[in-house]
Amino acid sequence: MTDLxxxxxxxxxxxxxxxxxxxxxxxxxxxxxxxxxxQLLRQNQTQPTSGAAPDFTLTTLDGQQFHLSEQxxxxxxxxxxxxxxxxxxxxxxxxxxxxxxxxxxxxxxxxVAYTDTESGARxxxxxxxxxxxxxxDLGTRISDSYHIQGVPETFxxxxxxxxxxxxxxxxxxxxxxxxxxxxxxxxx
Numbered sequence: 001m002t003d004l005x006x007x008x009x010x011x012x013x014x015x016x017x018x019x020x021x022x023x024x025x026x027x028x029x030x031x032x033x034x035x036x037x038x039q040l041l042r043q044n045q046t047q048p049t050s051g052a053a054p055d056f057t058l059t060t061l062d063g064q065q066f067h068l069s070e071q072x073x074x075x076x077x078x079x080x081x082x083x084x085x086x087x088x089x090x091x092x093x094x095x096x097x098x099x100x101x102x103x104x105x106x107x108x109x110x111x112v113a114y115t116d117t118e119s120g121a122r123x124x125x126x127x128x129x130x131x132x133x134x135x136x137d138l139g140t141r142i143s144d145s146y147h148i149q150g151v152p153e154t155f156x157x158x159x160x161x162x163x164x165x166x167x168x169x170x171x172x173x174x175x176x177x178x179x180x181x182x183x184x185x186x187x188x
Contacts, residue, residue, distance in 0.1 A: 046147060053157045054145040058112060058135040061122060066110055066133050069161070075183050076157040077109045077176070080143055082116045083124035085151045091170035092128035098173065099132040102180055106159075112137050114151050158183055
């Protein structure tokens with residue numbers, strides 16, 4: 001082959017556009033960006049720390065209906081927990097003690113089992129001798145409305161239905177008692 005023949009041979013035309021592999025890669029990158037963006041947006045949604053508490057209805061494990069809106073006039077301690085949560089095990093006796101001390105003074109304690117199984121929740125309740133209302137958050141509708149990031153998380157709701165306190169950790173009896181006493185003081 002002479003130099004002249006080489007120059008006269010048709011040269012391959014460079015391809016324009018993206019190949020299938022490139023398109024798949026770009027779609028993957030775009031989907032990853034959307035997922036991360038959604039998670040960042042969700043992280044920027046914080047739990048309510050004041051104002052009206054999101055209303056909810058919970059079917060308790062004993063088949064009763066608990067409507068937050070029907071508890072006006074009482075202080076409500078809403079605790080999000082799970083049987084697989086180690087700090088939840090630490091706070092379970094505290095919540096039972098608060099329930100026993102304050103239920104005759106206008107305080108309701110209600111447990112909302114977050115991403116748990118019914119059998120796990122029932123075993124946890126029995127193990128900790130909990131007598132206050134507890135129910136499953138089926139479909140995480142309640143926890144989503146409170147923007148739960150993990151468990152345990154506790155919301156203390158005042159007599160007017162407003163969030164008085166948000167606790168992002170296991171509750172301790174001394175601090176929770178002091179808060180409840182301050183909320184109940186005008187009414188006792």
